[in-house]
Amino acid sequence: MRMELANATGKEKSRILEEFIAATGYHEKSAIRVLNHQPAPTSRQVRQRRPLYDEAARSAMIVLWEASDRVCGKCLKALLPVLLPALERNGHLKLEEEIRHKTLSMSAATIDRLLRMPRHSSRAKKPRIVPEPKRQIKMRTFAD
Template sequence: MNSKMPRSARSALTEAIRSRYRASSGKAKRQILDEFIAATGYHEKSAIRVLNASPTKARRTRRKSPLYDEAARAALIVLWEASDRVCSKRLKALVPMLLAALERNGHLRLNEDIRSKVVSMSAATIDRLLQAPRNATRLRKMPRAMPEPRRRIRIRTFADWHEPPPGSVEMDLVAHCGPINRGSFVYSLVLTDIASGRTEAAPIVVRDGALVVETLERIRTSLPFTRRPPAFSSGLN
């Protein structure tokens, strides 16, 4: 087929002459076919197949009304806020108990239709309905400034080490403060040799750079191998 006729125009022409072509015979039918081929650029066999095909029925698309209306979504948002914005899977399990408690204490009143819709929501539906309020309440994290030591010292993870020799160590300063980082507490300076897994730990009474260096030198004298200063990474902040 070699024709610059738009597809929509070609379809309209086909629908217009199909009934006349099928009702004709002999020379009249041949003339209609030749004119159709000249106008559309169809190959003869393709043109005959198109003209003999049944007329296309216009598809009627019926818009499906949403199952969950704004009232059900609003009730879901109330439950989500009351649950401290838990994830959808946990909210799905909490909805029956949470809904009963809110209704019992007069914080929420739903008719039976809305109530049944909220209880029957799947976790995926809850995710979809809460997408907008989640995006609206999501706080944008401010970029954290990297301390000067971290900019100057290359930090390696376990996967970055490729068969290091003994003496390539990682060290970290662990605070023994429990859940409250306030007041005075003891730290532990922990060194781990990457090759052997040997770990050494020493207490530090206060967080002080001079004490860290002093403790590090004390640990170094007890190691059975020579520490390799250029090769270790630090977790100190």
Template sequence: MTRGSVREYAAAVRERYRLASREEKGEILDEFERVTGYHRKAAIRLLTGKRERSTGRRGRPRRYSNLLQPLKVIWEASDRLCSKRLQPFIPEMARVMREQGEQHLDAGLEGQLCQMSAATIDRLLRPYRRLGIVT
């Protein structure tokens, strides 16, 4: 049997396999193995069809994605301080920004901004730093 004919046969049997009970599925698989010569697991994969891939992002959810813009503003206002020196300066700058009405930061976002570690600041600002030696 050619691959094309196996696929055609699988397409013909697929609906019957999907609606079958457990015992009937076993019989359908036995028949499919005899006719095509495929192994049982390969037959199961062909008859169940393709799985849908998840479209969502895997892994841990992002925590600081909505704080990037206020962090960039603070970083630029501080004349691009390094993260170790910028981090203790953030609560004061966030307060000033809130009083001046420059950035809209609610209490939760401001708290997250103040809790952010120096390493996280470095990771978030990495794409915006100039490459090379800075004197």
């Protein structure tokens, strides 16, 4: 109706306005405001702050996740204080102090979020097992 109203002459504009008021029940001034108002284009929200955890922290978390036999984020969060020093002591992982602090301070939800891509890419599709037809399965009955 906005396009019609913009291209209409004086009498047509009043007719369009009356139809709009009858259909919506708006007051005349409110209807004029609604029809003359151009909707703002919706834009994506731009993230203002930089991510807290960089690729180094993510790759360290992947190594820890693999070493813990791919447990969930909550279990991995509980294992981190024990697992991280053990891997560093045995030479499997060497982290800078900043990355080590970031890794130990991650929440379980953040761990799950960082491991989303490796978790989904590592899942192998299981082959579908098709059962045999029932007529081939021998059933023992007491009538025999």
